[in-house]
Structure formats: C-alpha cells, structure tokens
Amino acid sequence: MISSGSPEAISQEAIERLQKARQQILDQLSQTIVGQQQVIEELLICLFSRGHCLLEGVPGLAKTLMISSLAKTLSLSFSRIQFTPDLMPADITGTEVIQEDRSSGVRGFRFIPGPIFANVVLADEINRTPPKTQAALLEAMQERQVTAGGNRHALPQPFFVLATQNPIEQEGTYPLPEAQLDRFMLNILLDYPSQADELEIVLRTTSDQTIEPAATLTGERLLAMAHLVRRIAITPSLATTATQIARRSRPADVQASTLVKRFVRWGAGPRASQFLVLGAKARAAMLGSPVVRLEDLLFVAKPVLRHRLKLNFQAEAEGVSTEQVIDQILVDVNQALANPNTSEKLSQVLRS
Secondary structure, three states: OOOOOOHHHHHHHHHHHHHHHHHHHHHHHOOOOOHHHHHHHHHHHHHHOOOOOOEOOOOOOOHHHHHHHHOEEOOOOEEEEEEOOOHHHHHHEEEEEEEEEHHHHHHHHEEOOOOOOOOEEEEEOOHHOOOOHHHHHHHHHOOEEEOOOEEEEEOOOOOEEEEHHHHHHHHOOOOHHHHHHHOEEEEEOOOOOOOHHHHHHHHHHOOOOOOOOOOEEEHHHHHHHHHHHHHEEEEEHHHHHHHHHHHOOEEEOOOOOOOOHHEEEEEOOOHHHHHHHHHHHHHHHHHHOOOOOHHHHHHHHHHHHOOOOEOOOOHHHOOHHHHHHHHHHHHHHHHHHOOOOHHHHHHHHOOO
C-alpha cells in the first residue's frame, strides 16, 4: 500500500531542495535537449518516484540522447545495453565462470556482473530482443536483484531501467509481454518537435560546439528525495479517484463506459492505481506542494495507463486508439466528481 503521507512530517525546506534539484536537472538537460518539456517532466516524475520508464517514439527524436543526458546529470553509474535478436540473458545479468586459485590450485565459480549492475540502465530498443532475454529484466526491475547460479546478487541503489522502443518497423521485433510492461511505471510518448525547436536542433547539432551536462545530484540525495515523495499527503477522496480511474478502464467494471466495454479487452490492474498516486505525489513535490491535487493525478494518468490497456480487434478495425479510451475515462471521472451524489457514494466507500 502507498502511504497517504503526513504533511506535518515534511518541511518546506525539504520540498524546496527537491524543487531546486529538479530545476538544476532541467537547466543541464536544456543544454543538449531542445523542447520536449512534458517528456522531461514525466521522466523526472519517474526518477523521483524510483520507477522504471519506457520511452516510445519514431527514430531521430533523441530518445537515447535524452536518457544518456539525464544520466550525466546524476552522480550515478550508467550502462547502455543495445538489445539485438542474438542477445542472451547472461549478456545482461552476468555469468559465472570457473576461476582457479593459482596458489592452491582449487577451482571455483566467480560471478562476473553484467551491464545491468549500474544505477541507470538504458535498455535501447528493448523490443528488438526475444522474450527470453526481455524476461531477464523482470526480476531486476521488480526485486532489484539478479539470481545466478542459485545466488542472489543485489543491484546498486538507486536502480532505474529506462527503456526505449520504436513504434514503427515492427517486422522482426518482439513486443513486450503484458507482465513486463506492467513493471514500467510510465510509458512516455515522444512526438515530433515544433518548427522552432527543429530549427534550434539543426543549428546546435551542425555546429562545432559540444556541451556536456554536469552532474548535479548524488545517489544519496536522490534516495532521500524519493522518501520525501512518498511522504507527500493525499486525501482519501483523491486516492479513491485514482482507483476509480484504473477501475473504469476494466470492461467488466460496472462503472466502465460503453467505449471501454466495447473496445477494451482488459484494463489496468492495481499497480496502475499505485503508480497514479505515486506519480501524482512526485509531481506535487516537484511543483512545491506538500499535498496531491487533482491536476497532479490527471497529469500522470495517460503515461500510467497507456501501456496497461489492451484493446480488442474491433478497436483496431474502427481506428480507436488507447489515447481516445483514456480521454473518455478521464471525462467520465470528471463528470462523476461534479455529480452531487458522488460525495455520498465516496463517503460510503471510505466508511466501509
């Protein structure tokens, strides 16, 4: 369960330090990344929540550059894994090798850590590798450990998996299974830049000047801020609203809209409700608020839900997108909140 937080336990000074850290990261990223403000905000929400993130966009939108630049703003170890069809699980997690002690002649196994043993792991084009290799990330993402040869090896803390995938050129790719998609806190979509941003990109990347982001945040400070985020307060009514957003995505739920019942094969699970609350807490803290507001909850709704809804064939045939379904869910929730009867129903839920 995610704690509702206690506003008395949070000092304004602590929140201001988190705000300052956010601004310092934004200032450094602006030296290499042009535009994409909402994408960067969502990345930071994931970072301060200690969640994993999946970035999706067509080639050339600087997905890899954005993640590597973010890693450089942190005083953390960074590792990039380029996923390919021939990549094996041991290439990610590490392997045990036989090593001989030269003095005694005794042979034994020694574990050689793989590239996943880093604070920030860039899983580049994660859908280019078979499910067997994709599954190697499951234990690491959820348990923050790796099991090899019957032994458990703890991963360095903090630990983040920031994965990218290309939504086009699906031939020869392996879509992530739903169980693994659910481990990602947010699914962030990158769109094409505006005309002004694209001009700025061209001018920067064709000049002879190279600027590298500077490290502004240590792992210890980041962990402290992640604990601060979890102490941000949320009212029972807003927490219930978060569960309603997730529940209305399930076609079998009595409150699901006709659109959901018609086009959704299955909806978001309880982890979506948890990440809605946690993401809203992170955004509230980043903006200097000791309590979650409805706007924080609505801001994270799409990146939390879009990879957790599975549409049916009828939706594909009629051109209905996941974004449209989520928009309808949020409209339904807003209408329910405006209904005078909602307060009484909410009170019954909280009393039960």
